[in-house]
Amino acid sequence: MTATLSIHVPGPWWHALSYLHETPLREGLRVLVPVGRGKRIGFVGKETSVSVDGPLSGKVRLRSVEAVLDDVPPLGWELWRLTAWMGTAFFCGMPLALSVVSPAFLMQRETFSFPETPLPENTRTGGEEFVYREEKRFRFERYMEILGRNPAGPSGLALFSEEGEARDFWTALPGSMREKGVLWPSLGGKRLAETWRKVRSGETTFVVGARGAVFAPLSRPEVILVDEEASGGHIGPGTPAFHVRTVAFRRAQLWKSLFLLGGRMPSSRVFLRGRLSCSSRPGKRLIFVDVGRAKRHDVTGVEGGLRLSGTLVRRTFEAVSAGKVTLWLLDRKGYAGEVVCDQCGRSFHCPRCGTVCRVEGERLHCPLCGERQLFPRECPACRNLLLVGKRPGLEALLPIAERLWKGAFPVRLWHSGLSGEKRHLRALLEEMRRGGLVVGTRYALQLCDALPVGCVSWIDADGEARRPFYDARFQAFKMVWESCWRGEGAEHRLVVVQSRNVSLPWLGALKVGWDAFWRRELQERKDLDLPPWTTLLCLELPEAMEKECLVDRLEAEGFAPLDPDPSGRMVWLRVQEGHRLFRALFPLFHLQSRQGDFPRITLWRE
DNA sequence: CCACCAGAGCTC
DNA sequence: AGCTCTGGTGGC
Numbered sequence: 001m002t003a004t005l006s007i008h009v010p011g012p013w014w015h016a017l018s019y020l021h022e023t024p025l026r027e028g029l030r031v032l033v034p035v036g037r038g039k040r041i042g043f044v045g046k047e048t049s050v051s052v053d054g055p056l057s058g059k060v061r062l063r064s065v066e067a068v069l070d071d072v073p074p075l076g077w078e079l080w081r082l083t084a085w086m087g088t089a090f091f092c093g094m095p096l097a098l099s100v101v102s103p104a105f106l107m108q109r110e111t112f113s114f115p116e117t118p119l120p121e122n123t124r125t126g127g128e129e130f131v132y133r134e135e136k137r138f139r140f141e142r143y144m145e146i147l148g149r150n151p152a153g154p155s156g157l158a159l160f161s162e163e164g165e166a167r168d169f170w171t172a173l174p175g176s177m178r179e180k181g182v183l184w185p186s187l188g189g190k191r192l193a194e195t196w197r198k199v200r201s202g203e204t205t206f207v208v209g210a211r212g213a214v215f216a217p218l219s220r221p222e223v224i225l226v227d228e229e230a231s232g233g234h235i236g237p238g239t240p241a242f243h244v245r246t247v248a249f250r251r252a253q254l255w256k257s258l259f260l261l262g263g264r265m266p267s268s269r270v271f272l273r274g275r276l277s278c279s280s281r282p283g284k285r286l287i288f289v290d291v292g293r294a295k296r297h298d299v300t301g302v303e304g305g306l307r308l309s310g311t312l313v314r315r316t317f318e319a320v321s322a323g324k325v326t327l328w329l330l331d332r333k334g335y336a337g338e339v340v341c342d343q344c345g346r347s348f349h350c351p352r353c354g355t356v357c358r359v360e361g362e363r364l365h366c367p368l369c370g371e372r373q374l375f376p377r378e379c380p381a382c383r384n385l386l387l388v389g390k391r392p393g394l395e396a397l398l399p400i401a402e403r404l405w406k407g408a409f410p411v412r413l414w415h416s417g418l419s420g421e422k423r424h425l426r427a428l429l430e431e432m433r434r435g436g437l438v439v440g441t442r443y444a445l446q447l448c449d450a451l452p453v454g455c456v457s458w459i460d461a462d463g464e465a466r467r468p469f470y471d472a473r474f475q476a477f478k479m480v481w482e483s484c485w486r487g488e489g490a491e492h493r494l495v496v497v498q499s500r501n502v503s504l505p506w507l508g509a510l511k512v513g514w515d516a517f518w519r520r521e522l523q524e525r526k527d528l529d530l531p532p533w534t535t536l537l538c539l540e541l542p543e544a545m546e547k548e549c550l551v552d553r554l555e556a557e558g559f560a561p562l563d564p565d566p567s568g569r570m571v572w573l574r575v576q577e578g579h580r581l582f583r584a585l586f587p588l589f590h591l592q593s594r595q596g597d598f599p600r601i602t603l604w605r606e
Numbered sequence: 607c608c609a610c611c612a613g614a615g616c617t618c
Numbered sequence: 619a620g621c622t623c624t625g626g627t628g629g630c
Binding site: 004007009011013015016017018019020033034035036037038040060061062063591592 | 615616617618
Binding site for chain 2: 620624
């Protein structure tokens with residue numbers, strides 16, 4: 001008698017593939033199967049006599065499993081269930097979820113022998129705790145205290161928003177705690193495989209790390225903690241783009257572990273859930289300046305120029321004279337934030353997602369999806385040749401700063417795009433040791449960790465908050481809030497915020513705290529039905545797929561797709577009944593019924 | 607005349 | 619997403 005098995009083979013499709021084998025196999029085991037012209041590793045899915053994705057078309061000829069690689073499911077019951085949940089929760093399918101959950105070495109043909117994973121203890125109750133404080137030292141100490149409660153030594157997972165933060169926490173731990181644990185390797189390869197096996201076998205019971213560590217194969221973790229949970233660092237690049245906090249929460253539920261959240265400020269979701277309040281205020285250190293009255297510096301080809309207030313220039317000079325570093329922050333790389341036609345006033349939008357594009361050198365760059373295109377010679381609408389820039393960027397700010405402080409002290413540019421980063425960073429730190437001015441994007445805020453930053457100036461606070469996306473105000477608030485608190489000695493730092501309208505509510509909230517910010521922001525988002533009250537799903541269709549057809553079909557099935565830019569390839573949906581929507585989108589990710597390439601999905605949840 | 611590389615096409 | 623097959627280009 002032969003069995004038909006569902007095998008999850010990592011790939012962009014959402015369904016399992018069917019194979020023949022002499023006997024049924026246990027769920028979660030790895031097998032070697034022929035796929036297309038080659039051979040790949042797959043994981044045995046739920047045993048079904050019927051294919052999980054509906055009837056197979058008659059054309060498909062079933063092939064057989066070539067080898068069974070494990071005797072015990074290598075991921076263990078918990079990571080296996082987590083994977084299945086991720087497949088639907090993140091709209092990526094089990095196969096793609098598997099490719100992010102399982103370490104690379106499990107995708108090779110090698111066989112391994114792992115122990116069975118234990119079930120969670122019945123006596124556990126789980127629970128949640130929150131640690132929201134601006135000072136990192138305070139949070140770290142509190143985390144250690146909570147991890148130290150376990151008499152057998154620390155047990156669980158401590159996740160940080162950046163590699164550097166994880167390392168920092170690791171070194172701050174007392175030796176007795178480090179003995180039981182491991183700092184999760186940041187890169188893949190041999191060291192990762194070794195660490196993974198150590199944790200999987202139960203030799204190590206405590207893991208500290210950044211994003212990659214969220215899938216550490218721990219058993220019965222007592223505590224799962226996510227620091228700076230509102231940070232973008234917890235959302236990975238690539239597909240699926242899952243949120244570490246969401247995954248960590250699910251793991252804590254499966255093990256009934258204590259779920260511990262902390263940071264400088266909470267995300268919208270956690271604020272809603274935790275009824276948190278803010279206990280710190282920047283007070284007089286935070287200065288608002290009305291940019292309307294500030295001195296204008298002309299920028300060639302850009303309307304309006306750049307405005308730098310007297311306060312900003314004076315405070316910069318004072319801080320640098322005292323041997324400190326000043327940051328001038330403008331979160332807009334390139335020369336101008338926008339190009340418009342002088343005649344018809346149309347601005348240039350990204351052909352892929354419809355966002356307004358920036359000028360970077362000779363190119364236009366979409367700040368949302370990263371699409372690049374050559375700078376247009378003429379306006380595509382009216383063929384006018386005169387195009388002007390709007391909202392100057394860093395490339396325009398730097399020369400102004402250099403002219404202003406000519407030779408008096410070092411003035412340098414700093415953002416994520418600078419090549420050969422490590423070496424450059426060292427040179428920059430050395431140069432700024434006795435004070436100076438760094439002009440950069442929000443990325444430059446990390447310099448607060450390594451340099452005595454006495455003053456931070458936000459050149460265009462309105463610009464940060466005015467981006468055409470629902471969470472722009474949050475991003476702006478978070479950046480300025482962070483600049484008030486990040487790094488040693490932040491309590492003495494001045495933060496100057498230039499704005500056209502100093503009475504804006506989100507700016508006012510900076511004086512009062514993030515609870516005031518969230519209360520107002522959440523009310524507004526509730527009225528508009530935006531995250532965190534709902535989840536937004538963005539579907540990017542391949543060229544070959546007719547957008548209209550899809551929109552019509554989804555509408556017929558009772559969904560309400562949004563199409564803000566009919567010329568773009570994106571369709572937006574509010575995720576209400578996740579499972580029903582998953583089923584509706586299923587055909588787009590099926591090997592047989594799909595048209596052209598696979599679409600791409602991103603989720604906005606907070 | 608064949609090495610080498612980028613793009614197309616297929617996957618139960 | 620892989621992986622292999624294809625056909626075009628360029629080297630001698």
